[in-house]
Amino acid sequence: MARVLTPRAEDFPRWYQDLIAKAELADNGPVRGTMVIRPAGYAIWERMQSEMDTRIKTAGAQNAYFPLFIPESYLRREAQHVEGFAPELAVVTHGGGKQLAEPVVVRPTSETVIGEFMAKWVDSYRDLPLLLNQWANVVRWELRPRVLLRTTEFLWQEGHTAHVDEADAREYARRILHEVYEDFMVSVLAMPVLVGRKTARERFAGATSTYTLEGMMGDGKALQMGTSHELGQNFARAFDIAFSGASGSREMAWTTSWGSSTRMLGGLIMCHGDDNGLRVPPNVAPVQAYLMVVKEGDGVATTAAKLRDELRAAGVRAALDDRVDTAFGRRAVDAELKGYPVRVEIGPRDLAAGNVVLVRRLDGSKTPTPIGEVASAVAAALEADQQSLYDAALASRLERTVEVSTVEEAIEAAATGWAKMPWAAVGAHGEAQANAEGVTVRCLTRADGSVPDSEEEPDLVAYLARAY
Amino acid sequence: MARVLTPRAEDFPRWYQDLIAKAELADNGPVRGTMVIRPAGYAIWERMQSEMDTRIKTAGAQNAYFPLFIPESYLRREAQHVEGFAPELAVVTHGGGKQLAEPVVVRPTSETVIGEFMAKWVDSYRDLPLLLNQWANVVRWELRPRVLLRTTEFLWQEGHTAHVDEADAREYARRILHEVYEDFMVSVLAMPVLVGRKTARERFAGATSTYTLEGMMGDGKALQMGTSHELGQNFARAFDIAFSGASGSREMAWTTSWGSSTRMLGGLIMCHGDDNGLRVPPNVAPVQAYLMVVKEGDGVATTAAKLRDELRAAGVRAALDDRVDTAFGRRAVDAELKGYPVRVEIGPRDLAAGNVVLVRRLDGSKTPTPIGEVASAVAAALEADQQSLYDAALASRLERTVEVSTVEEAIEAAATGWAKMPWAAVGAHGEAQANAEGVTVRCLTRADGSVPDSEEEPDLVAYLARAY
Numbered sequence: 001m002a003r004v005l006t007p008r009a010e011d012f013p014r015w016y017q018d019l020i021a022k023a024e025l026a027d028n029g030p031v032r033g034t035m036v037i038r039p040a041g042y043a044i045w046e047r048m049q050s051e052m053d054t055r056i057k058t059a060g061a062q063n064a065y066f067p068l069f070i071p072e073s074y075l076r077r078e079a080q081h082v083e084g085f086a087p088e089l090a091v092v093t094h095g096g097g098k099q100l101a102e103p104v105v106v107r108p109t110s111e112t113v114i115g116e117f118m119a120k121w122v123d124s125y126r127d128l129p130l131l132l133n134q135w136a137n138v139v140r141w142e143l144r145p146r147v148l149l150r151t152t153e154f155l156w157q158e159g160h161t162a163h164v165d166e167a168d169a170r171e172y173a174r175r176i177l178h179e180v181y182e183d184f185m186v187s188v189l190a191m192p193v194l195v196g197r198k199t200a201r202e203r204f205a206g207a208t209s210t211y212t213l214e215g216m217m218g219d220g221k222a223l224q225m226g227t228s229h230e231l232g233q234n235f236a237r238a239f240d241i242a243f244s245g246a247s248g249s250r251e252m253a254w255t256t257s258w259g260s261s262t263r264m265l266g267g268l269i270m271c272h273g274d275d276n277g278l279r280v281p282p283n284v285a286p287v288q289a290y291l292m293v294v295k296e297g298d299g300v301a302t303t304a305a306k307l308r309d310e311l312r313a314a315g316v317r318a319a320l321d322d323r324v325d326t327a328f329g330r331r332a333v334d335a336e337l338k339g340y341p342v343r344v345e346i347g348p349r350d351l352a353a354g355n356v357v358l359v360r361r362l363d364g365s366k367t368p369t370p371i372g373e374v375a376s377a378v379a380a381a382l383e384a385d386q387q388s389l390y391d392a393a394l395a396s397r398l399e400r401t402v403e404v405s406t407v408e409e410a411i412e413a414a415a416t417g418w419a420k421m422p423w424a425a426v427g428a429h430g431e432a433q434a435n436a437e438g439v440t441v442r443c444l445t446r447a448d449g450s451v452p453d454s455e456e457e458p459d460l461v462a463y464l465a466r467a468y
Numbered sequence: 469m470a471r472v473l474t475p476r477a478e479d480f481p482r483w484y485q486d487l488i489a490k491a492e493l494a495d496n497g498p499v500r501g502t503m504v505i506r507p508a509g510y511a512i513w514e515r516m517q518s519e520m521d522t523r524i525k526t527a528g529a530q531n532a533y534f535p536l537f538i539p540e541s542y543l544r545r546e547a548q549h550v551e552g553f554a555p556e557l558a559v560v561t562h563g564g565g566k567q568l569a570e571p572v573v574v575r576p577t578s579e580t581v582i583g584e585f586m587a588k589w590v591d592s593y594r595d596l597p598l599l600l601n602q603w604a605n606v607v608r609w610e611l612r613p614r615v616l617l618r619t620t621e622f623l624w625q626e627g628h629t630a631h632v633d634e635a636d637a638r639e640y641a642r643r644i645l646h647e648v649y650e651d652f653m654v655s656v657l658a659m660p661v662l663v664g665r666k667t668a669r670e671r672f673a674g675a676t677s678t679y680t681l682e683g684m685m686g687d688g689k690a691l692q693m694g695t696s697h698e699l700g701q702n703f704a705r706a707f708d709i710a711f712s713g714a715s716g717s718r719e720m721a722w723t724t725s726w727g728s729s730t731r732m733l734g735g736l737i738m739c740h741g742d743d744n745g746l747r748v749p750p751n752v753a754p755v756q757a758y759l760m761v762v763k764e765g766d767g768v769a770t771t772a773a774k775l776r777d778e779l780r781a782a783g784v785r786a787a788l789d790d791r792v793d794t795a796f797g798r799r800a801v802d803a804e805l806k807g808y809p810v811r812v813e814i815g816p817r818d819l820a821a822g823n824v825v826l827v828r829r830l831d832g833s834k835t836p837t838p839i840g841e842v843a844s845a846v847a848a849a850l851e852a853d854q855q856s857l858y859d860a861a862l863a864s865r866l867e868r869t870v871e872v873s874t875v876e877e878a879i880e881a882a883a884t885g886w887a888k889m890p891w892a893a894v895g896a897h898g899e900a901q902a903n904a905e906g907v908t909v910r911c912l913t914r915a916d917g918s919v920p921d922s923e924e925e926p927d928l929v930a931y932l933a934r935a936y
Contacts (some may be wrong), residue, residue, distance in 0.1 A: 031572050032541070036585055039600070042532045068536075068559075068574075068605055068621050074498070079617035087565050091535075092574065094559040095620075096609030104499050106536075106574075106754065116505055118493065132507070137536055137605065141564030152563075153536050167644045244797035341737065 004333055007275045012219040016270060017147070023337045024280050025269070026147050029388070033152030034146035037262065039150075040338060043286035045155070046263055048281035049130060049135065051188045052260065052283070056182040059172075060157055061131040066113050068137070069104040074112035077238040082109065086203020090152075105348040108272040111206065111231070111257055114160040115239030122253060125164050128143040129172065133159040148266035149223070156261035162241055169230055169254035170209070174451070176258045177228040185225055187265070190281035190282045190386055191215050191271050192394035192461060193225055196443025197452050200320050200429055204257075208232035211451060214442045214463070216397040217270035220417035222442045222465040227268050241245050247303045266468070272389055278339030278359055281389050282382035286317060290340035290377050292331060293322040297348025307374055314375045316382070336361065341382050346375060362388055401463075407433050410464040414439045423460035439464050469562035472801055476745045482686040482739060484613070491805045492744050493737070494615050496714055501613035501620030505730065508806060509616075510752035513623070513733055517603065519656045520625060523648040527640075529546040529599040529627055534581050536605070537572040549579065552673020556608040558620075574607040579674065579699070579725055582628040590721060592712050593632050597640065601627040614657040617691070617936050624729035630709055630721040637722035638677070642919070644726045645679045645696040657681050657732070657750035659739050660781065660862035661693055662931060664911025665920050668843070672725075676700035679919060682910045682931070684865040685738035685804035688885035690910045690933040695737050696729035708781030731859055733934070740857055746807030747829055749857050750850035754785060757846050758808035760799060761790040765816025772814045775842055776826070781841045782836055784850070804829065804868075810849050812842060821885050832857055875888055882907045891928035907932050 004022065006014040020026050025041035028034070037045060052055060053063075069092065075082045090106040093099060106309035107113065114132065135157050142152045159176060163169040169354040177195065185193045198210035201285055207229040215225045232253045235241070241253040251309050272279040280290050289311050304320055319340075335343055343359040345366075350357055355368040358377055362385045369377050399416030402411050410419035414434075423444050426434070430443050442463045446452050452460055472490065474482040490492050493509035496502070505513060536559065558574040561567060575581065578917075582600065590598055596920050604624050610620045627644060631637040643661065650860045653661045667679040675697035683693045703709070709721040740747040750756050752817045761772050772788055779786040787808075789799060803811055811827040813834075817824055823836040826845055830853045837845050868885030872878050875898040878887035882905075892914050894902070899909055910931045913919050920928055 026587075028539070029535035030539050030581065030584060031535060031537040034537055037533040037534065041533045043530070045533075046531060062507035062511070063503040063514060064507050065513075065623065067499060067504065068607070068923035069499040069502055071498050089563075089565075090560050091562040091563045092558050094571075095557075097555050097557075098610060103562075113498065116498060120495075139536070144562060155533065308547035416840070 002349065003276060004337060005277065008273075009220055015065055015273075015275070019269060019273055019277060019337070020147055021402075025265070025278075028147060029119050031152070033142040035147050035153070038422070039154075041265060044268070044280065044284060045262060047284045048188075048264060049157075049288055050183055053135075055184055056157070056159065058132050059131075059180055061133040061161070065134055065136070066117070068107055068151075070107050070110075070113050072103050072105055074116065074369045075105065075347060077112065078206045078212045078234055080234070081206035085109070085140070088142075088245070090139045090141055096376065098409045101120060107136075108138055108140045109160055109259070110134065110136070110138075111160065111235050112239070114139065115235045115241060115255070118162050118253070118255070119161070119239045119241045122162060122241055124244050125246055127130065127161055128164045128253065131169060131172070133157055140440050148269070148468070149263050149370060150263075156259050157160045158259040159257060159465050162236070162257045163255070164243070164245070164251070164253070166232070166254050168258050169205065173211065173228045173230050173256040173258065175329070176256075177213070177451070181226040181228065181258075181260060183214050185213060185215070186390070188281065188283045188421070190267055190283070190390040191225070191267065192390060192397055194397075194443060194445070195451060196445040196463065197455065198227075198443060199431060199441050201435075201453055202441060204229045206231060206234050208228075208234070212443050215271055215436075216393070216418065217267070217468065218273065219270070220400050220465075221261070222418065222463075222467040223270065224442075225264055228258035229256060231255045231257060249428055270468075271393055273339075277337035279389065280339040280341060282341045282386045285339075285341055287319045287338075289316050289318040289344055290335050291318060291320045291344045291346060292328070292335065293320075293324055294328055294345050294347030296324055297351065298352055300346055300348055303351060303356070303371065307344060307346070309430045310375055311378060314379065316378055341385050342378050344378070370377045371455070409437050410434060411437045414466050418442070418463050419463045420463055422453065422463060423462040424458075426462050426464070434464055438466055440467055441447055442467065472805060473743060473745065473911070476686055477740075483741075483743070484788060485806070487737060487741055487745060487882055488615055491593065491807070492748075493733070496615060499620070499768075501610040503615050503619045505619070505623075509733060512736070512748065512752060513730060515752045516732060517625075517654075520648065520652055521603075523625065523652055524601050524625070527599075527648055529601040529629070532601060533602055533604065534578050534585070536575055538575050538581050540571050545580065546674045546702055548676035553577070553608070555612075558607045558609055562708055568736070575604075575635065576606055576608045577602070577725075577727070578602065578606075579625055579628065579703050580707070581710060583703045583723070584721070586628070586630050586721070587707045587709045590630060590709055591766070593714055595710060596630055596632045597720065598630045599627075600629065601625055614936070616737070617731050619730075622636055622729050624727050626727040627725060629724045630704070631723070632711070632713070632719075632721070634698075634700070634722050636725050638921075639677065639679070641696045641724040641726065644724075644917060645681070645919070649681050649694040649696065649726075649728060653681060653683070654858070656749065656751045657736055657739075658751070658858040658861065658920035659735065660858060660865055662865075662911065662913070663919060664913040664931065666695075666911060667857050667899060667909045667921065667923055669903075670909060671695055672697045674699060674702050676787055680911050683735045683739055684861070684868065684886065685735070685936065686741065688868050688933075689739070690886065690935040691731070691735045691738065692910075692935065693732055694726070696726035697724060697805065699723045699725060706717070713743050738936075739808075739861055747857065748807040748809060750809045750854045753807075753809055755787045755808050756850055757784050757810045757812055758803050759785040759786060759788045759812045759814060760796070760803065761788075761792055762813050762815030763792055763794055764820065767819055768816055771824070775812060775814070775839070776897050777845055779823055779846060780846065784843070809853050812846070812847050828853065867898065878902060879905045879907050882932055882934050886910070886931050887934040888929060891923065891930040892926075893931050894932070902932055906934055908935055910935060
């Protein structure tokens, strides 16, 4: 097959840009840092949304929608929050042809405005927990944008909840971390994310604890795929989210927030893509089986349509490509690029023998398959390849994670993968030293892999890497 | 039942505001004109989106996402378009802590930026039609905002398509009008919308034809529920959406756009609501059957849970309210306010006789129903009430539409409903005269109710009304 993309080993960032352009996933927008998500990319995002949304609702949160525009003064109410976001704000100074009395900011995240409304809606402990989520666009001005990964505008979901006490808030932030994010990333995206706790230095602006899910990309770098935060009583105090407790006393609520965005699309590409293009895990693939008419001939069109209907009836997301006026080779390269898990090639020669050819994106295998066995063969291939993608990504992550004992070694290891070392041997000084070299502590875990309650716990493990 | 809302006959706008607040559907945002869509309101919007999205995809359009920020210069390329939107723009002048070299506008609609990308993506007639849709927020600065109806920011879908010729563009704009919008509004929202053509004066800024769906509200005013536009070659010329035809010649595309928004939620409320609250048509109701535990007692909790599961298994969207520590009367008033189509009241006294009580929101009827018959009784009630709501709204629209022969009579009729008169008897002068009195020509239809191709056709009928 002719070279379509810059090979990953040659220039990984270039490969990423090439792939996004040629698979028609996204494009840069006209305003610096913004992006267009094209239909092929957006269809994957819609599948992600649907899978996430189901899990969020199962966790008891309700969807709502809060305004894009936030009074500038709201952000100033939580000191760390405004400090964290001030450099990234987009500010609207004119509306309806006039200069505004108070400039408004385009939401970089919605803790403040949602805090304001939680305070209105919460009165008694009976109103808690209040569990909200919204699907929205947010804006953070990016000086070094990269499509899908760092964009001035991106799409995301942001959850915001209020609880009666710290324990309940912590339990919920952790529930979202594991039951929504980790489960989705592992079982749908086939990504073996590392789940841990951020250090104080890497915490969200205004949080008391930030939990994270880190994915390893094809070049060994890390990508933060989602975060869940305990906000303590910081935002409750700033916005007066108070309630009368069971005993009648006035108490401050404890809040959480948690988010995941279209950068997961970038992560999916960089985790599973190969030199021929994207490889979409079957569980998130908008098209799982791509039926290609090789060329016209006796019974080809009717067989193709019949197979498509049969696959759809069996619950497989199937699409039919009968553009025989476009060269087959070109269409096949395009199907590789777009990463459809299974191709079913239907041509007159095989059909004369009662067969079609089943081509799997993962290993490139081509198997002549009797018409009557297509549905079961496709189902088996989809299930196997979902698992194979996960297994391969996990093997790669383990292989590229090096145990080290000093920060210098960690910085060296971060050139090709992740470094793992005792957190006690890093410390505040070591973290600053790594940061100066462009290496960050991605997260902390306990020795058994579980998520710590504090960075002060003994025997914690730190993972250091370069990151997107 | 105690008076919960201002009666419609007393003060319709006040009734609307009361209802939205008390049914917890929406709230005003902190920046003037913006809004918060609360979970009860957003759940209806999600059902609307899902029903619309299915129809849009069936019509062949693909979802994509384009940027929120548009260079100011884009809007200026189409003269009528910029003239129409300039007074409503929100302008971002600062980003990332610096003044921007070129201010950017927050999209009031996306014809321009999508036109720019269509031009990049379309090369040959084989790339057409290009059928795109996006679900997004847009901003139009509102001086007289009204929640859900006229808000500075609102949520909508906007479709944008490019075609080889005028006939194909027209056919598609009409297909969306009837197969997506009209079908959705009639069969899901139970709203007997009037479908017609806008006059030149009422057309979208930059369109050559605008088709509309007008709903009649409870006070006899009109609400534009959705529009579909033919844009001719106006945007194609402005953004150079050109293609090589089958013969190799360079040709300009013909484009369309079409949109519907969260104002449909406002329309739903004002069309079907009564003095006790919202009445949600079963097909769009997030909760179709609301199971209420009246008070605790032998077998009450288990029966309630069993009925909920049974209804869900039968495909009914059922929710269980077992908050027995809140007075039953208060919960019942709340259920009326929120407009759940069917309530199932489960209490120990009826249960002793093997019954529960089925309460229908539409007629307030209370029917003791044996446990074993609940599922079939609920299904029958939902089907009947969907139809009843449509029938009642249609009867009301016909009753409040008066045939008149002069503009003066039309203005008078618009005080309580719609006026219907020959378009030839209105004319440009009559339209201006009506406008001066706050009355507009909502749309033109042919005598047989079909949608005209031009306002120059003979024997057209004009509908005039006051509108939201």
